[in-house]
Amino acid sequence: MAEPQTIPVLDKGFVRLVDAMGDDRRIVQAARVSYGEGTKTVREDAALIDYLMRHRHTSPFEMVEFTFHVKAPIFVVRQWFRHRTASVNEISARYSVLKDEFYEPTPEELRTQSEVNKQAGEGRLPEAEAERAAALLAAAERDVYARYQELLELGVAREQARSVLPVGIYTEFYWKQDLHNLLHFLRLRLDHHAQAEIRAYARAVAKFVKARVPLVWRSFEEHVLNARTLSASEIAALRKQIEPQAYEAALKEAGLSKSRVREALEKLFGEA
Amino acid sequence: MAEPQTIPVLDKGFVRLVDAMGDDRRIVQAARVSYGEGTKTVREDAALIDYLMRHRHTSPFEMVEFTFHVKAPIFVVRQWFRHRTASVNEISARYSVLKDEFYEPTPEELRTQSEVNKQAGEGRLPEAEAERAAALLAAAERDVYARYQELLELGVAREQARSVLPVGIYTEFYWKQDLHNLLHFLRLRLDHHAQAEIRAYARAVAKFVKARVPLVWRSFEEHVLNARTLSASEIAALRKQIEPQAYEAALKEAGLSKSRVREALEKLFGEA
Amino acid sequence: MAEPQTIPVLDKGFVRLVDAMGDDRRIVQAARVSYGEGTKTVREDAALIDYLMRHRHTSPFEMVEFTFHVKAPIFVVRQWFRHRTASVNEISARYSVLKDEFYEPTPEELRTQSEVNKQAGEGRLPEAEAERAAALLAAAERDVYARYQELLELGVAREQARSVLPVGIYTEFYWKQDLHNLLHFLRLRLDHHAQAEIRAYARAVAKFVKARVPLVWRSFEEHVLNARTLSASEIAALRKQIEPQAYEAALKEAGLSKSRVREALEKLFGEA
Amino acid sequence: MAEPQTIPVLDKGFVRLVDAMGDDRRIVQAARVSYGEGTKTVREDAALIDYLMRHRHTSPFEMVEFTFHVKAPIFVVRQWFRHRTASVNEISARYSVLKDEFYEPTPEELRTQSEVNKQAGEGRLPEAEAERAAALLAAAERDVYARYQELLELGVAREQARSVLPVGIYTEFYWKQDLHNLLHFLRLRLDHHAQAEIRAYARAVAKFVKARVPLVWRSFEEHVLNARTLSASEIAALRKQIEPQAYEAALKEAGLSKSRVREALEKLFGEA
DSSP: OOOOOOEEEETEEEEEEEEEEEEEHHHHHHHHHGGGGGGOOSHHHHHHHHHHHHTTOOOGGGEEEEEEEEEEEHHHHHHTOOOSEEEEEETTTTTTTOOOBBBBOOGGGOOOEESSSTTTTEEEEEEEHHHHHHHHHHHHHHHHHHHHHHHHHHHHHHHGGGGGTTTBEEEEEEEEEEEEHHHHHHHHHSTTTTTTHHHHHHHHHHHHHHOOOOOHHHHHHIIISSEEEOOHHHHHHHHHTTOHHHHHHHHHHTOOOOOHHHHHOOOOOOHH | OOOOEEEEEEEEEEEEEEEOOOOHHHHHHHHHHHHHGGGGGSOOHHHHHHHHHHHHOGGGGGOEEEEEEEEEEEHHHHHHTTSSEEEEEEEEESSOOOOOOOOOOGGGOOEESSSSSTTOEEOOOOHHHHHHHHHHHHHHHHHEEEEEEEHTTTTTTTHHHGSSTTBBEEEEEEEEEEHHHHHHHHHHSSSTTTOOOHHHHHHHHHHHHHOOOOOHHHIIIIIIIOOOEEEEHHHHHHHOOOOOOHHHHHHHHTTTHHHHHHHHHHHHSSSO | OOOEEEEETTTTEEEEEEEOOOOOOHHHHHHHHHHHHGGSOOHHHHHHHHHHHHTTOOGGGGGGEEEEEEEHHHHHHHHHTTOOSSEEEETTTTTTTOOOOOOOOOOOOEEEESSSSTTTTTEEEHHHHHHHHHHHHHHHHHHHHHHHHHHHHBBBBBBHGGSSSBBEEEEEEEEEEEEHHHHHHHHHHTTTSHHHHHHHHHHHHHHHHHHHHHHHHHHHHIIIOOOOOEEEHHHHHTTEEEEEEEHHHHHTTOOHHHHHHHHHHHHHHHHO | OOOOOEEEEETTTTEEEEEOOHHHHHHHHHHHHHHHGGOOOOOOOOHHHEEEETTTTGGGGOOOEEEEEEEEEHHHHHHTTTOOOOOEEOOOTTTOOOOOOOOOOOOOGGGOOOOTTOOEEEEEEEEHHHHHHHHHHHHHHHHHHHHHHHHHHTBOOOHHHGGGSTTTBBBEEEEEEEEHHHHHHHHHHHHHHHHSHHHHHHHHHHHHHHHHOOOHHHHIIIITTTTTEEEEHHHHHHHOOOOHHHHHHHHHHTTTOHHHHHHHHHHHHHHH
C-alpha cells in the first residue's frame, strides 16, 4: 500500500491518497496482452504509452486504480459526483451530526460575477465589498449552525434538521476511480472553465497521479491537457495558411519522432 | 410521446413524466431475441415477464426507458444521485440565481430522532416542540436567502454566493433511466429504511412506472418489492419446521403455477 | 414510436431502428433546465446545440435514446460490445440452434494484411488468391456447420456443440444506447482505423442518427468527426507559422460567428 | 502487490491474480467514513461487514479491487463480458495470429441437451457417442485452424482470416473489477444455471476472493450465495405454517445474534 499522504486544499479541506494499484508498467503489460505475441519486441514503454494516449486507446489506462479520501464543501462535492464512473462512500448526515466546519473564503478569495461567462466568477471584489461579503458569509454559516443545533435539541431527527445546513459545509468521502476516468475528471476540472474551488482539488489529485504514473502524465499533458481540438472549419482555414515543408521542419525541430511528424501532417493535410 | 403528467410531491416539488420508450411488449420482444427460434411458441407475455423477473434475467428490462423532470430539495437530490446509472441535467447555481423556495415541513411532518436506528427519524415531535422547530426552520431559510441576495448585490459571483444556501432549497433536474435500474432505485427508495422525503418521490415515480408497464409491476411486487431474502441459516431453521406437503398445498391454493410450486419447494428443500 | 426501418449491411446482416426517444428539441429542453431562468432567452436551438457539442457539455445528449435490432457476425459483435454503456439482448446459442448463416466476403471484399498498420487490412488481394481464399472461407464455414449438426445429432448439448462455430457466423441482438455514447461509438467505428466490416454497420447506424437529430449531426461532423486534435507541440509549431489576422479573416470568410472566431484564435494564441 | 498465483481451468485455460487493492479492513474504513463520528465505537469488523452485506449496503464493497489475467475460450469470454462494470484488455486477433489452442472436452466432459431446461446441458452422453463427439470436435478445430493458416498464407488480412476461427479457441484478457461487482458476477456464474465451463472459471476467481476478503466471503455465503429469495406469495404461504416461538428458538440455537433473530422474524411476520 502506498504511504498515505495528505495535501491540504481550501481553508479546511484535503485530498489524501489512501491507496493505488498499478503504474506505468501495468498499463504496458495490459496493452501487450491486447497485442499478443505480435508486439512483444523492443518498443519502449514510454513510446507505447504515448501511442495509446494520442490514439485514445483508453482501456489500458483503466487498469490503474486510485483511492482517495477527500474533505470538501458540499457544493464542490456536488460537482465532483457528476462523474459517475467512480466508487464513493460519503459521511451520512442521517447517521451523524455534521461538524461546524464551513468553507470561509478570505476577502481576497471572493470573485465578482463575470459578465461574459454566465457561469463564472472572475477578478476580485473591491476591498470594502470583499470585507463585508466575507464577514457576511461567515456570519451566515455560524448562525445557521446554531439553528441546526437548536433543531437537534428540540428532538428533530438529524435527517430533517440538516436541511438548514448550507452547501458550504464540509463533508468527507472515499473516492475510488480508475486512471482513465480520473484523467477525464482532471481534464474537465483542471480547465479554467471549472469553478476555482474544485480546480484546487483537481490540482491536488493531479499531484498524486503525476507521481504515480509519470509517463502517462507526460503524454496526458502533451495530447490532452495542453492539446487543442480544431473543428473542421478551423482545420480548413488553417490548411490554406500553412506551408507543409515549414510546418514539418518545425515539428522535427521540436523533437517529434518520424511517425508523429507523419501523423501531424496527416491531421492537417490528410483526407477528412 | 407520452402525455406529460405531473404529480406534486412535498410542499413545492413534483415529478413529471417527460417521455418513455418501450413497454411490457418491448421486454418480451427483446427477450425473444435472446431465446431465438427456440421459444417463439405460445408462452404468454405475462408468464415470460414473470419468469424473467423471478430469475433475475434483468437485461430485457433495460430496454424500457423513462425520462422525468423532478423538482426536489438538494438533500433529496443528493441521495437520488447516488444512483449512477442514469442521465441527469440539473439547474446550475453557477449560471442561475436559485429561487427562494425551500422545503418547509409542517409541524406534523417533523420526526424525532430514532434511538434504535441511528439513521432514521420516527414518530412525531411533541406539539410544542414541533411548532417551534417548524418556525425555526422556516426562519433559518428565509434569513439565509436574504444573505444570499446581499452577497449577490455586493457583487459576489453566483458560484460563491450560493455556498450559504441550505440543502433544503429546491432544485430541478431531468432524469433519464432504464426500467431495470429504475426498479432498483424503487426497491431501495420505497423501502421503509429510506428517508420519508425521498420515499415520497419514489411513490410518485412508481405510479408512472406501474401505469406504463403493468405486467412488470405485478411481477416486481411479487418477486422483489414484497419478497424476502432468507439467509442460509434462516432457510436451515425453517426447513425443519415446514411440512413439505402442507406447504405445497398452501402454494397451490394460492394459485401458483406448477413450475412455480416446484421452484418454491426447491428453494426450501433443494440443495444449496 | 418511430416507423421501423431496416438497412441491409454486409451479405446477410442489417441494422433496424426499433425505436427512439427524444430529438434535437429534447436536448435543448434538458440543457435549459441546467441553465435555469438565466438563459431562457433568444438563443437558437442550433446555436445552443453547437455550443454544447464544441464545449463537450455532453449530458444533454444523453437525453436522447435509440433502440436498434442488429444482425451481424460474431467477430463484429465482439468489437461492438466493447462499448459497455449500452443495453443488450442477444440470441443465446445455449437456448437456440444457430442458423446456417456466415459472413462470406466476395473475392473483391478480401483485403491483404497491411505491413504498416499491424491491425489493419488494406488493398485487395490479387485476383487468383482472392478467388481461392473466398472459396476456402466459404467451404470452411459449410464444413464446420455440418459438424455442428453432427454434434447436435449425437446428443451433445447446444451450449457445448456451438464451440465449433466460427466467429463469422451471424447472430442478432437488440441494442439500446443514449445519443452521447452512440456518438462516441460512431466516432471510433466510423474511423478509418476501425475494421471495414464494423464500419459498414456504423454507417447504417449513422444514417438513423442523422435523420433523427439533424442539428446534432451537423455539429458532430464539425466539432468531432472531422475535427482534429493537435498536441501541445503541434500547436506550438503551428503558432509560429500562422498570421493571426490572416487566420481570423479566413475564419470569418468561412462564416464562423464572432464567438467562434474568438474561441478559434484563443485555441492557437491563448494561454495553455 | 500480491504474489502472482495461477489456477489452471479447463484443458488449457487459467485464472491468474495479477493484483488486488484493499481488503476486509478497507471496507470497514470506508463504511466508517459514511457513518462518521456516530459509530466509531466497539462494533466489530466482522459484524459491520455482515450488516453491510445483509442490508445490501453495497458501496463499501466497491472499495476493494481485483485484477486478473485469464485465458479462456471465446464462448466463455462472451458470457463473461456481459458483465459491463469491469475493465478489460483482450488479445486482438487483428494484431496477432491466434494460437492453435482450442477447448477440447474429454468424452466424459460432454453433456447431453437437457429437455427440461432449454438452455442447459446435463448428464453425460452414452460412451460411444461421447467418444465420437469428442473426436469430431477436436478434428473440426484442427481442420479449421489449417484453413485459417491457408488464408493467412494467401495474404488475407488477419482481421478477415480469423472469421473462420471457432468460438472454442482460447483467448486471453486482463480483467479488473471491484469486489461488489465481482460478487455479483460470482453469484450468477457459480449458480447451477450457469454453463459448466464458465462455472469452472468462477470457482477459480472465488478462491482468490475468499483468500483476500475472508470476512466478506463468509457473509456473502450466508446472505447471498446460499440465501433464497421467497416471493410475496411464498412468504404468505409459509407464515401460516410456522410457529414464531419455535422458529425463534431454532434461530437462536443456530447461533444468530439478537438483532439477526429480530430481523429474521420481521421478514416472516412483519408488515410487507
